[in-house]
């Protein structure tokens with residue numbers, strides 16, 4: 348799929364593609380088993396300075412386009428979710444600090460997050476809720492010079508390895524966002540979650556017991572937390588969807604390769620069976636649609652336009668199509684598709700998480716439907 352990328356964006360695509368081809372794909376099995384990049388690969392990855400693309404020079408960035416960041420995420424998703432998630436997590440946390448952090452917070456924390464040398468986390472979900480802010484039970488109580496946080500969080504990515512964690516907590520009837528350093532003794536990573544779709548992922552509970560957060564570590568205004576959550580997720584969904592589209596592209600490439608190599612009575616199944624061709628055709632159409640919506644949405648971010656509905660739409664499409672594409676690619680592989688020796692099985696495993704993480708699909712559908720109902724017509 349060709350989009351009208353700038354020269355810089357095409358260079359990003361070329362560079363990350365080369366890195367993934369040479370450094371990630373040959374070691375993908377080991378990387379996904381351990382959840383870590385080997386030291387040499389990690390150094391090369393950090394050397395690419397991918398998150399700098401989008402952030403201002405003042406904090407160590409290079410102030411490129413958001414589309415450039417999305418391209419990088421998609422190329423990493425083609426290779427492995429291990430480096431891709433390092434980028435997405437810090438993009439999300441960095442975006443919140445950039446837009447809602449005090450000057451000192453930006454100065455103190457953004458450079459290391461942008462360099463990807465430290466990781467961040469974003470903690471909203473609790474045992475009682477993943478979607479409804481009214482049910483949050485973590486509370487922040489005002490004390491002299493700051494706030495005391497008490498409560499627990501669940502399913503938080505990088506809750507153990509992450510250094511700077513954004514915690515959403517109730518302040519009276521409202522929700523506020525706080526920046527917590529996980530080195531704080533009152534921050535305790537709890538039970539670890541082992542997800543079958545990505546067993547390597549550092550994800551789990553956080554316990555907060557009288558965790559002190561100074562006033563200047565409140566992000567935005569007190570009570571602005573839910574707005575921050577929605578805006579950050581709207582941006583995060585785009586980067587997140589880019590990774591999954593990269594994953595789907597790999598699934599299609601693997602299916603293509605298999606269909607050209609696997610023979611039936613001396614003829615490749617891609618040539619012999621029109622039903623295989625039909626599957627490949629539909630996968631290509633789904634990819635084209637996802638890419639078109641992805642880059643139309645990222646272009647809106649670059650133009651400073653609102654994207655809350657667009658990113659919900661994108662997420663619905665990607666969650667469904669990536670699941671379908673990886674399932675079809677597995678089907679083309681026959682029994683080999685189910686073998687853990689073939690990457691296609693782990694791509695399918697990863698793909699099914701797209702419908703839950705960063706906002707369940709049902710809620711995305713509700714967001715889109717409400718806008719449609721308000722507008723009264725699907726024609727803008």
Ligand SMILES: Cc1cc2nc3c(=O)[nH]c(=O)nc-3n(C[C@H](O)[C@H](O)[C@H](O)COP(=O)(O)OP(=O)(O)OC[C@H]3O[C@@H](n4cnc5c(N)ncnc54)[C@H](O)[C@@H]3O)c2cc1C
Nearest residue numbers: 469470471472476477478502503504704705706707709710
């Ligand atoms: C791998 C992974 C990583 C994660 N990382 C993080 C993280 O870093 N930070 C974080 O805060 N959370 C994280 N989560 C949690 C995730 O965001 C939540 O699990 C998700 O938002 C769903 O919340 P829930 O499980 O409580 O489901 P619920 O919100 O309870 O939903 C349960 C069911 O009800 C439906 N439903 C709920 N509300 C509505 C509604 N209003 N309209 C229609 N249907 C509805 C849903 O579709 C779903 O089918 C992660 C989860 C996973 C699996």
